[in-house]
Amino acid sequence: MSQASFCYHSYVSLHHALLGLLAEEPMSGYDLLKRFQHSLEAVWPVRHNQIYVELKHLSERKLIRLDTTGARGRKVYTLTPQGRAEVLAWVQQESDHTLHFEPMLKINFLWLLKSNEQIAYLKREEAHYKQQMDWLKTQMRSLPNVDPDGSIAARQAAAEAGLGFLQAMANWALQTRKKLE
Amino acid sequence: MSQASFCYHSYVSLHHALLGLLAEEPMSGYDLLKRFQHSLEAVWPVRHNQIYVELKHLSERKLIRLDTTGARGRKVYTLTPQGRAEVLAWVQQESDHTLHFEPMLKINFLWLLKSNEQIAYLKREEAHYKQQMDWLKTQMRSLPNVDPDGSIAARQAAAEAGLGFLQAMANWALQTRKKLE
DNA sequence: GAGCGCATGTAAAGGGTTACATGATTCT
DNA sequence: AGAATCATGTAACCCTTTACATGCGCTC
Numbered sequence A, B: 001m002s003q004a005s006f007c008y009h010s011y012v013s014l015h016h017a018l019l020g021l022l023a024e025e026p027m028s029g030y031d032l033l034k035r036f037q038h039s040l041e042a043v044w045p046v047r048h049n050q051i052y053v054e055l056k057h058l059s060e061r062k063l064i065r066l067d068t069t070g071a072r073g074r075k076v077y078t079l080t081p082q083g084r085a086e087v088l089a090w091v092q093q094e095s096d097h098t099l100h101f102e103p104m105l106k107i108n109f110l111w112l113l114k115s116n117e118q119i120a121y122l123k124r125e126e127a128h129y130k131q132q133m134d135w136l137k138t139q140m141r142s143l144p145n146v147d148p149d150g151s152i153a154a155r156q157a158a159a160e161a162g163l164g165f166l167q168a169m170a171n172w173a174l175q176t177r178k179k180l181e
Numbered sequence C: 001g002a003g004c005g006c007a008t009g010t011a012a013a014g015g016g017t018t019a020c021a022t023g024a025t026t027c028t
Numbered sequence D: 001a002g003a004a005t006c007a008t009g010t011a012a013c014c015c016t017t018t019a020c021a022t023g024c025g026c027t028c
Helices: A013-024 A031-040 A048-060 A081-092 A104-111 A114-139 A152-181 B015-022 B029-040 B048-060 B080-094 B101-113 B114-143 B151-180
Strands: A064-069 A075-080 B065-071 B075-077
Touching: A013 A031, A013 A048, A013 A064, A013 A075, A013 A081, A013 B048, A013 B101, A031 A048, A031 A152, A031 B101, A048 A064, A048 A075, A064 B114, A075 A081, A081 B101, A081 B114, A104 A114, A104 B015, A104 B029, A104 B080, A104 B151, A114 A152, A114 B080, A114 B114, A152 B101, A152 B151, B015 B029, B015 B048, B015 B075, B015 B080, B048 B065, B048 B075, B048 B080, B101 B114, B114 B151
Parallel strands: none
Antiparallel strands: A064 A075, B065 B075
C-alpha cells in the first residue's frame, strides 16, 4: 500500500478539516464537534478540547474570525479569505495515503492465536463492519436534500467511500474465515 | 463507520507490532525497520529512531531481552515470556476500529474545487491505488514458501486485506469520477 | 577512497489523549 | 429540583515527527 518514499505525512489534518467545515457555514466549536461525531469521526476522530485549542490557534493565525458570541458562551467562527485559500491549497495538494488502522496491523499477528480463536476474531470483525455499514447507511439517509454548494454531494461521496471500505473489510473477514474453517 | 462510543483508542500499537514481529524470531532494530518498510509501513508507519526508543522501553519493561551484540553495533532482541503474553493479550483484545486516512477526510471537502479539478483529483487517486496494488502484489510474490508457524499465512492474509481495501478505493474513485463526468 | 547500505542513537517540537474543571439552559 | 444537553476551556502526559548525529563494513 505504500512504498517507503510515499510515507511522509503532515499529521495536521484536524486543522484542515475544521477550515473545510467552516467553508460550508460559520459554526461554533460545539457545532464542529457534532459534525465530526456524525460523519467525520470515523476517518478523523477528535476530542472536544482539541477542537477548542485548534480554533484558538486558527483565529490567532487569522484563518478564522470570531463572529458572534451567543447564549451560554457560544462562539461562532467564520472562515476568512486566507483560511479559504489554505483549505483550497490542502485539498488540491497530493494526499498523504498512509493508512492508520489497527485491525490491519493485527492481521499480521493473528497466527499467534489458536485456530478457533482466529475464527472467532474474524467473526467479530465481520459483524463489526456490517454493523458500521448499517450505521453509515442511516447517516446517509439523514443527509439534507437541498445542496446549494455541492457539500452534501461530497458528504454523500465520502459515505460511499466508507461503505466501500467497510464492505471490503467484511468480505475479507468472511473469505479469510472460510479458508480457516 | 464509528459511533462516538466506539472511538476510544489506545495509540500504542507500535509497541505491540514490535513484540508481534519478535514473536516470529529474534531481530535487531534495523531488521524490524526493514520488516516495517516491506509490509507493515502502509498500516503503521514508523521512523527508525522511534523503533530504537521503543526497543529500549520494551527491554526496560522486560518484555524483550537483548540477546547478542553483532558487527557494527548490531543488537538482536528476543521476546520474553512476559512479552509473548502481552502480544497475545493485545491480539485477543477488541480492536480499535478508528480509521486514520487523509484521503477519506479530504473527500468531504472536494466540493471546494472546480468540477474539472475534482475529476483530475479522482483520476490521480485511482492511479495511486492501482499502483499500490501492483506494489502489494509484488510484495506478496516475494513471501517465503515455507511457513512453519503460520506467520507467512498471516502476512498473506494481511496483504489480501490491503488489496481489498485498495480495490475498494480504486473502484470508488472511478465510480465517483464517472458520476461527475 | 568514495559511496552505499548497515546500524544505532539523542533532543526538541508538535499533535493527540486523558484527566480535570466549570457553567448556562432546557426539559421533565 | 434534578437530569440532560449545550458549551467552553486548562494542564500533564504520551506518541510521533523532524532534525541532528555518529560510526562500521563492503564494494567498486
